Amino acid sequence: MSQIGRPAEPDKRTLRRDFLAVRNRLTADDVHGSAVRLAEHALGLPELTDARTVAAYVAVGSEPGTLALLDALRARGVRVLLPVLLPDNDLDWGAYSGERSLVPVRHGGRMELLEPAGERLGPDAVTTADAVLLPGLAVDHRGMRLGRGGGSYDRVLARLERADAHPALVVLLYDGEVVARVPAEAHDRPVRAVVTPSGVRRFPA
Template structure:
């Protein structure tokens, strides 16, 4: 989730790593982004957790984030309900059902958000599988986002044992992510090369 500025007191190691990874992402070619998005969708749709899921919480990718449009198409074709985040003024995330690309509208920070009825901040806790954005993940599954804390708060509402997966590029896995008390771990990472479980 993009943030207009780094969080106050942000860890210097995280700031440097975010800058490095964002620069690398900005060098990706458009054709690569499309190929990577298709590969990510294939890996996720093949997981047992996603195949069994009735509801999947995900995110609308923007810019050079790992793409989600192929994933949405596959989930909808498989009869899954997809819920997507709506960024609130305090940085928390509300959720709303995905009703197709026409049901997405521009929002703050260059985001696209669903226009359907809001379900409340706790709706993420009803998802059977959760796919979140990030910039890196440690060997133990600690995810590093963009610094706004939105997804750490949201992941705190997900029941233990739920499949939670961060979508990344291959060189963003197994990074030395500085860990802070509010950081939430995920159970898996998906990259164009495959799925890694923690």
């Protein structure tokens, strides 16, 4: 029960619906322009400047775009790992070798994803990353991230913890998705920073 006089905290499902509704109103020009600015800010992060391997993802639909950032990292000589969705919602990984190496894959009735062609490196490949770029819908002042609810990145974070791996966790969002508070559970891990089209915000360790 919520405390008397204090409004109940919105649940994750309601928040996800609300944030997705805002994203769905964005135009293609909005998404493209945001992606360019987001990449510029992200490339200045020390965690990415010093990284040899970065685990990332290919944005789809109205997510903040990532291809400009992936290509810039690869041009720096960074090894970029991209996820491959498995039937149980866990993630395998493959190396990114340019936009032409991506293949569209539809998993059941879900949105079509762009996944790397070529060798599968196994779910544990993410433990070799110096930084992990996470998708999300929002982040709060503590660095707690609201994901899309599929559980794939919960497994990634749990795998990192089991391996005692501590890459920099960074979430990529739009400006309006940095909020006062999102619901958090015991297994949730805070991110180190959020990158938006207007800049970078870091969180206490």
